[in-house]
Amino acid sequence: VQLQASGGGLVQSGDSLRLSCTASGRTASANVMGWFRRAPGKAREFLAAITRSNYTRYADSNRGRYTISRDNAKNTMYLQINSLKPEDTAVYYCAARAPSITVVTTDWRQYRDWGQGTQVTVSS
Numbered sequence: 001v002q003l004q005a006s007g008g009g010l011v012q013s014g015d016s017l018r019l020s021c022t023a024s025g026r027t028a029s030a031n032v033m034g035w036f037r038r039a040p041g042k043a044r045e046f047l048a049a050i051t052r053s054n055y056t057r058y059a060d061s062n063r064g065r066y067t068i069s070r071d072n073a074k075n076t077m078y079l080q081i082n083s084l085k086p087e088d089t090a091v092y093y094c095a096a097r098a099p100s101i102t103v104v105t106t107d108w109r110q111y112r113d114w115g116q117g118t119q120v121t122v123s124s
Contacts, residue, residue, distance in 0.1 A: 002023065002024055002025045002026060002027040002096075002113050002115075003021055003022070003023055003024075003027055003094050003095070003096060003113055003114060003115035003116075004021065004022045004024070004115060004116070005019060005020070005021045005092065005093065005094045005115035005116060005117060005118040006019070006020050006021075006022075006118055007019040007020050007118060008091075008092060008118030008119045008120045008121075009119075009120070009121070010121045010123065011084055011120070011121070011122055011123070012084075012122070012123050012124075013084060013085055013086060013122055013123065013124050014083060014084065015084050015122070016080065016081060016082045016083070016084065017080075017081050017084065017120060018078055018079070018080045018081075019035070019078065019079040019081070019092055019094075019118060019120075020076055020077070020078055021033070021035075021076065021077045021078070021079075021094030021115055022074070022075060022076045023075040023076070023077070023096060024075065026099070026113070027096045027113045028075045029099040030096035030097060030098070030099050030113070031051050031052050031097065031099060031100075031101065031102045032049060032050075032051055032096070032097040032101060032102065032103065032104050032105075032111075033049065033050055033070065033077045033094065033095065033096045033097075034046065034047070034048060034049035034050070034094070034095050034096075034097075034104075034106075034111060035047040035048050035049070035066075035068060035077075035079045035092060035093070035094055035095075036092070036093045036094075036095060036108055036111075037088075037090035037091065037092045037093065037120075038090055038091050038093070038117075039087075039089060039090040040089075040090075042090075044093075044108050045059070045090075046059050046106040046107075046108065047059055047062060047066055047068075047079065047092075048062075048066055048067075048068035048079065049068070049104045049105070049106070050068045050069065050070050050077065050104075051102065051104060052070075052072055054069075054070070055104065056068055057104045057106070059106065065081060065082050065083050066079060066080065066081055066082075067079070067080040067082075068080075077094060079092070079094075081120075084120075084122045085122060086122045086123065086124045087122075088120060088122050089120060089121050089122050090119075090120060091117040091118070091119050091120075092117060092118050092119075092120055093114055093115055093116075093117045094114070094115040095108065095111035095112075095113060095114045095115070096111060096112065096113045097110060097111050097112060098112050
């Protein structure tokens with residue numbers, strides 16, 4: 001497994017969660033990494049992306065509640081989600097672009113490697 005996502009679970013509305021994504025193998029040297037989610041019946045949605053130099057980009061829809069970060073020494077990326085809402089219920093995926101690519105994109109098709117996803121369920 002190149003990308004291992006964790007940290008999901010069942011939480012209540014208003015709670016916070018921190019998701020983690022640990023990279024290994026060829027993905028450990030990735031420059032651009034991102035978080036996406038897929039809610040039941042909906043398309044995959046971009047949430048945030050980050051480079052090794054900590055340039056970040058967020059989807060406009062959730063700016064302010066989400067914070068992406070990474071610890072390069074640990075090959076780990078994080079997504080802090082605050083004030084969770086029932087509509088945040090989804091499978092959250094981490095992804096990485098090929099190591100030679102330094103451009104951040106919101107297009108999920110441009111990410112080469114994907115984690116298995118971690119389920120986040122928010123009850124009202």
